[in-house]
Amino acid sequence: MFEPKLLGLFINPFYIARKGLLKSIKPLGKYISGKTLDVGCGTKPYEKYFSSSEYIGIDVKTTMHHSKNSIDVYYDGKAFPFKNEQFDSVLSNQVFEHVFNPDLFLSEINRVLKSDGYLLITVPFVWDEHEQPFDYARYSSFGLKYILNKNGFDIVTHIKTENNIKTIFQLINGYIYKKVYNKKYFIKPISTLLIMAPITIMGIIINIILPDNDDLYLDNVVLAKKTNKVINRSL
Numbered sequence: 548m549f550e551p552k553l554l555g556l557f558i559n560p561f562y563i564a565r566k567g568l569l570k571s572i573k574p575l576g577k578y579i580s581g582k583t584l585d586v587g588c589g590t591k592p593y594e595k596y597f598s599s600s601e602y603i604g605i606d607v608k609t610t611m612h613h614s615k616n617s618i619d620v621y622y623d624g625k626a627f628p629f630k631n632e633q634f635d636s637v638l639s640n641q642v643f644e645h646v647f648n649p650d651l652f653l654s655e656i657n658r659v660l661k662s663d664g665y666l667l668i669t670v671p672f673v674w675d676e677h678e679q680p681f682d683y684a685r686y687s688s689f690g691l692k693y694i695l696n697k698n699g700f701d702i703v704t705h706i707k708t709e710n711n712i713k714t715i716f717q718l719i720n721g722y723i724y725k726k727v728y729n730k731k732y733f734i735k736p737i738s739t740l741l742i743m744a745p746i747t748i749m750g751i752i753i754n755i756i757l758p759d760n761d762d763l764y765l766d767n768v769v770l771a772k773k774t775n776k777v778i779n780r781s782l
Contacts, residue, residue, distance in 0.1 A: 549592035557744045558736070560724045563717040563751075564765050567708035568669060571768040572596060572640075575704065578665045578770055581635025584627075586656065587642030591617045599636070625651065632661045641766075643670045645681045653698035660773045666700060670767045672707070673714060675721055691767055700771035707764035712757045714765050716750025 548559060550569060555562045572593055579597035588604030605620040605627065622628055625648075637656050646652045656666060670691060676682045686694075692702055709717065720743045727738045 571706040579636045584634045586639045629659045639668045657699045666771045704770040706768040708766040710764035713750040
């Protein structure tokens with residue numbers, strides 16, 4: 548699912564989104580090095596693309612399915628159980644939209660991250676509500692820049708994934724997925740192969756002839772660096 552190959556065109560309803568995320572995350576992997584904290588780690592799908600000497604996954608206990616083998620530490624969703632400046636880098640992949648107190652979340656990342664350490668964060672921009680009821684926000688590029696700066700981070704790189712017509716086709720597949728995948732089991736593979744796969748392929752083909760659109764995209768992929776600036780929470 549997270550590393551779609553050619554076969555994924557025909558069996559993965561979220562091929563476009565996953566391909567876009569992977570394409571954007573891989574070249575930034577060299578910045579995620581040393582002792583790394585993966586916040587909201589889930590199954591740690593991108594761990595192998597980083598240069599970490601030690602990789603620790605932390606997550607909140609919920610009713611959502613997670614692989615227990617991939618989670619090293621559970622926490623209460625507020626304070627990280629780590630000392631100040633303990634990590635060289637931090638990853639937060641598709642988690643920030645599920646955080647109800649974003650300033651607290653980022654301040655905790657800032658606290659445990661060493662000076663000049665890197666944060667790689669991915670956040671949806673155009674997506675349906677998911678993992679309900681724990682879906683609280685969507686962030687534009689401007690909103691992310693503001694809240695990261697406010698909490699002591701400077702943006703190094705900001706990538707907008709699938710800033711093209713493929714976003715529309717992925718949203719169509721997302722709609723079909725939600726309407727079909729709660730039906731009988733045999734309908735799932737049939738609808739994926741006969742309906743969603745052609746939509747994915749059509750989006751890829753049409754994208755060849757249409758221009759990009761930086762105002763409409765699926766996900767934000769942001770590499771930010773911790774600074775020594777004073778954090779002004781009165782803004």
